[in-house]
Amino acid sequence: MALAALVTLALAGCGGGGGGATISPPPTTPPPSSVAFRVEIFVGNLNFPVRLAFAPDGRLFFNELQTGSVRIIQNGVLQAQPFATLPVETSGERGLLGLAFHPQFSSNGFVYVLHSDPSGVQRVVRFADMNGTGVAEQVIVDNLPSASVHNAGAIGFGPDGRLYVSIGDSTDPANSQNQNSLSGKILRYAADGAIPADNPFGAANPAFNLGLRNTFDFAFHPTTGTIYASENGPNCDDELNRIVAGGNYGWRPSYPCGDTSTSFVAPLARFNPVIAPTGVAFYTASVFPQFRNQLFMTDFNTGRLRRFAVNDAAPGQTTETAIVVDGGFGALLDVVQGPDGFLYFSSQTAILRLVPQ
Secondary structure (H helix, E strand, C coil), X not given: CCCCCCCCCCCCCCCCCCCCCCCCCCCCCCCCCCCCEEEEXXXXXXXXXXXXXXXXXXXXXXXXXXXXXXXXXXXXXXXXXXXXXXXXXXXCCCCEEEEEECCCHHHHCEEEEEEECCCCCEEEEEEXXXXXXXXXXXXXXXXXXXXXXXXXXXXXXXXXXXXXEEECCCCCHHHHHCCCCCCCEEEEECCCCCCCCCCCCCCCCCECCECCCCCCCEEECCCCXXXXXXXXXXXXXXXXXXECCCCECCCCCXXXXXXXXXXXXXXXXXXXXXXXXXXXXXXXXXXXXXXXXXXXXXXXXXXXXXXXXXXXXCCCEEEEEEEEEECCCCCEEEEEECCCCCEEEEECCCEEEEXXX
């Protein structure tokens, strides 16, 4: 399949066409305290803003997938000069992918970025922010797998202060079940790139879990810190997963569509036909009280923004699901909460936001 002419982003390796999703449970009516909303363009005429992240000072950083540039929007204005530009391999799903801020960004100014280097590897590098320019570049994690498809490439800091990195299966499902392969997993590092001694597969192993295929993004539950991740399946079973330390999520050679094996952690939701799920984020603000602590997810194939009420006290359960934005803006790439309490999400050419009606 081909999801876009710009990239063969089977964020791809995600199987076939668009259409709706088969999810369970069905949508329910929002609570009476709901606030009406609308979508507006925040900044347009952009170049594939694949990843969004708000700094604690309110600036919106984003990655341009194919130029290798990290850009900044300040007070609603795109700054003329990039924060930083890295060399990138842009075939298939590769490019400038991960973006995250150190938990102590306000004091150290550290910005982390994952890029697919033309040398054939992926790297997590760190910059220090100096008045909107990235300086003191340092490689934090080197020699990560780089693949034209099933590449993943999200990064983020958990409430434990650890750096998490998603890596796709590099087109070999056996990698996902191999504890000694970096592919097909979410990896866990210290902020300086060291491997924590309390990782589930040992102090020398960065793997946090097994059995993923192509996890484009993940987010941390606002009260428990549990990881929730989007997952791109083959020609079936795109998923939303609840990720736990040492969990095995079942991607493997000869994977059966609709897998019911009790040997693996079941997804919270499956999508058939596939939708190519992309960004995920929890909403914790008060502008939309009906959405508080709910999970939002964008997708590439249908251009929808979905929400999920997840019950982290009863793992594996969603108590409410609904479509919030039913297309109309093209393929969607990422979603984040802004400091103003609005939800921001990106298409291939713009950053949009959900605001009160």
